[in-house]
Amino acid sequence: MTTDRPADAPPSEDRSSFDWEARFQADDAPWERQGVHPALIDWIDSGVLKLGQTVLTPGCGRSEEPVFLAQQGLSVIATDIAPSAIAWQKARFESAGVSAQAIETDALAWRPDTPVDVLYEQTFLCAIHPRKRDAYEAMAHACLKPGGLLLALFMQKSEQGGPPYGCGLDAMRALFAEDRWRWPEAEARPYPHGGLNGKAELGMVLTRI
Numbered sequence: 001m002t003t004d005r006p007a008d009a010p011p012s013e014d015r016s017s018f019d020w021e022a023r024f025q026a027d028d029a030p031w032e033r034q035g036v037h038p039a040l041i042d043w044i045d046s047g048v049l050k051l052g053q054t055v056l057t058p059g060c061g062r063s064e065e066p067v068f069l070a071q072q073g074l075s076v077i078a079t080d081i082a083p084s085a086i087a088w089q090k091a092r093f094e095s096a097g098v099s100a101q102a103i104e105t106d107a108l109a110w111r112p113d114t115p116v117d118v119l120y121e122q123t124f125l126c127a128i129h130p131r132k133r134d135a136y137e138a139m140a141h142a143c144l145k146p147g148g149l150l151l152a153l154f155m156q157k158s159e160q161g162g163p164p165y166g167c168g169l170d171a172m173r174a175l176f177a178e179d180r181w182r183w184p185e186a187e188a189r190p191y192p193h194g195g196l197n198g199k200a201e202l203g204m205v206l207t208r209i
């Protein structure tokens, strides 16, 4: 991800060809949190995530959450376009002694054989160019079964450009429209991201209609 640009910069930056594999090979990944995301712990503690559910983590990178979810007894499918990320996840599953899938693919185009219970979104939506967001929404809707949950962490930032691209709530409400998604009544909880200048990620649970 990049240094932030000022809000008055022209919004023409297009880094949709961003080389994620090169970033992993250079070990230049400031988006990586140390440890498991606190929102995920909250969603487990509050019973949103349950034993036996199948959870998809698109754009998983080298995050700890897929192995953590597998250790909690969930069935995990992690996808990423970067070979290094998938190799890392496979090695992590093996060293932890858990059974989980890691698939190298374009997560926007990939679909499971059977729709899943949960999609865990962590710094993937903010990583793709905004013009690909409709494809993200279509992917999430197609991959989740009716009543399935999108556990979202919407990246908040005022600067233009990216990645990370801001995922303001007005834009998210337009993207995840109310005829396809049920929005929570509770206020979104902010989780600051230490590696990304403390930017808040808003944790929200949307239900696929």
Ligand SMILES: C[S@@+](CC[C@H](N)C(=O)[O-])C[C@H]1O[C@@H](n2cnc3c(N)ncnc32)[C@H](O)[C@@H]1O
Pocket: 020, 021, 031, 032, 033, 058, 059, 060, 061, 062, 063, 079, 080, 081, 082, 085, 105, 106, 107, 108, 122, 123, 124, 127, 128
């Ligand atoms: C900002 S990183 C986040 C990684 C991980 N979710 C985390 O929180 O550490 C974005 C990830 O999305 C992956 N990615 C980008 N475009 C993708 C695509 N079309 N399909 C699958 N993965 C993609 C990148 O390889 C990278 O691992």
